[in-house]
Amino acid sequence: MLIRTPGVYRPQADTRLLAEAMSGAGIAPRSRVLDVCTGTGALAIEAARNHGASVTAVDISRTAVASARLNSRLRGLDIEFVRGDFRTALRDRTFDVVISNPPYVPCRDDGPPRGTARSWDAGIDGRSAIDALCALTPEILSETGILLMVHSALCGVEATLSGLRGAGLKASVVSRATIPFGPVMSGRSAWLLDRGLIEAGQSYEELVVIRADRSRR
Numbered sequence: 601m602l603i604r605t606p607g608v609y610r611p612q613a614d615t616r617l618l619a620e621a622m623s624g625a626g627i628a629p630r631s632r633v634l635d636v637c638t639g640t641g642a643l644a645i646e647a648a649r650n651h652g653a654s655v656t657a658v659d660i661s662r663t664a665v666a667s668a669r670l671n672s673r674l675r676g677l678d679i680e681f682v683r684g685d686f687r688t689a690l691r692d693r694t695f696d697v698v699i700s701n702p703p704y705v706p707c708r709d710d711g712p713p714r715g716t717a718r719s720w721d722a723g724i725d726g727r728s729a730i731d732a733l734c735a736l737t738p739e740i741l742s743e744t745g746i747l748l749m750v751h752s753a754l755c756g757v758e759a760t761l762s763g764l765r766g767a768g769l770k771a772s773v774v775s776r777a778t779i780p781f782g783p784v785m786s787g788r789s790a791w792l793l794d795r796g797l798i799e800a801g802q803s804y805e806e807l808v809v810i811r812a813d814r815s816r817r
């Protein structure tokens with residue numbers, strides 16, 4: 601049970617898929633883990649509690665950081681929380697493991713999202729946060745570091761893989777799950793169809809977890 605103030609993202613299928621991928625990633629105890637876009641802190645807590653990691657978590661939303669901090673304290677965990685835009689909040693720091701469930705839903709408005717929509721809206725192609733994280737990853741990963749990121753296949757698996765490979769990392773899809781559209785995707789399915797991102801009658805999307813390694817595996 602996680603405490604969540606109004607507007608903070610409720611952990612769901614994408615959160616769970618990434619948590620499962622963390623279990624398969626062999627995260628060493630005392631690894632320095634960064635949770636990018638932490639929301640309630642669900643994945644940061646998973647990293648600290650089940651992997652014995654030393655965890656830093658960042659989110660742009662004050663209410664998300666307040667919820668995550670409370671959830672961490674209630675479990676007696678010592679997680680560092682940073683409130684800010686991940687693009688700029690973590691300069692000059694490196695981590696052994698970076699995990700992220702970023703916003704990845706395509707939206708009509710290409711401007712910066714506001715309010716609750718900051719949890720999911722990610723520009724016209726759904727890639728604004730994903731592309732920024734791909735570009736940032738080589739700067740924030742330690743020499744043997746890994747990234748685990750979850751997103752919908754709708755916003756382009758190949759684009760993420762090539763963004764990470766272009767940044768000098770080895771990248772592959774390590775897990776997939778097909779889930780029914782939630783209310784946000786259902787509410788914009790006509791627009792997604794117009795844009796050719798889904799097929800007529802489609803009500804499911806595939807989630808992928810992408811792993812990137814700085815060193816060759």
Ligand SMILES: C[S@@+](CC[C@H](N)C(=O)[O-])C[C@H]1O[C@@H](n2cnc3c(N)ncnc32)[C@H](O)[C@@H]1O
Nearest residue numbers: 609611615637638639659660661685686701719
């Ligand atoms: C899909 S939610 C994921 C929450 C949580 N990690 C989970 O899996 O349940 C995305 C989160 O990203 C945060 N966010 C959006 N843009 C951000 C940015 N530029 N920098 C940091 N956090 C951001 C939102 O506030 C939201 O909490």
